[in-house]
Amino acid sequence: QLQLVESGGGLVQPGGSLRLSCAASGFTLDYYAIGWFRQAPGKDREGVSCISRRGGTTNYADSVKGRFTISRDIAKNTVYLQMNSLKPEDTAVYYCAADSNWFRLCALNLPDFTSWGQGTQVTVSS
Numbered sequence: 001q002l003q004l005v006e007s008g009g010g011l012v013q014p015g016g017s018l019r020l021s022c023a024a025s026g027f028t029l030d031y032y033a034i035g036w037f038r039q040a041p042g043k044d045r046e047g048v049s050c051i052s053r054r055g056g057t058t059n060y061a062d063s064v065k066g067r068f069t070i071s072r073d074i075a076k077n078t079v080y081l082q083m084n085s086l087k088p089e090d091t092a093v094y095y096c097a098a099d100s101n102w103f104r105l106c107a108l109n110l111p112d113f114t115s116w117g118q119g120t121q122v123t124v125s126s
Contacts, residue, residue: 002026002115003117019082020096022034032100038090038093048061050106051070051106068083093119094120
């Protein structure tokens with residue numbers, strides 16, 4: 001059974017850093033693109049970053065380019081989101097999700113991702 005579990009969220013001051021983890025089980029990362037999405041209160045869920053199943057392609061939302069970095073550890077079957085220079089507007093529940101389409105690299109298109117984790121809260125506040 002495919003499962004994704006996020007961790008690493010918390011409270012951080014503006015300018016601080018956090019690293020989120022997305023641990024996958026029931027499948028290997030080589031068969032799925034993984035995306036990070038976030039949803040702030042009262043707002044729609046939006047794409048943050050994604051990495052292709054071979055790891056060769058990454059994409060970022062304009063709002064996080066230069067501050068966030070997505071990576072993966074195949075041995076641990078885990079995808080990470082390193083978040084630096086955090087801003088209050090980064091406050092949201094962060095979700096990771098898997099896209100099983102073999103021919104798709106990665107795009108921040110929410111309907112492409114069919115398996116989701118439960119989310120982890122990130123709060124950026126002084």
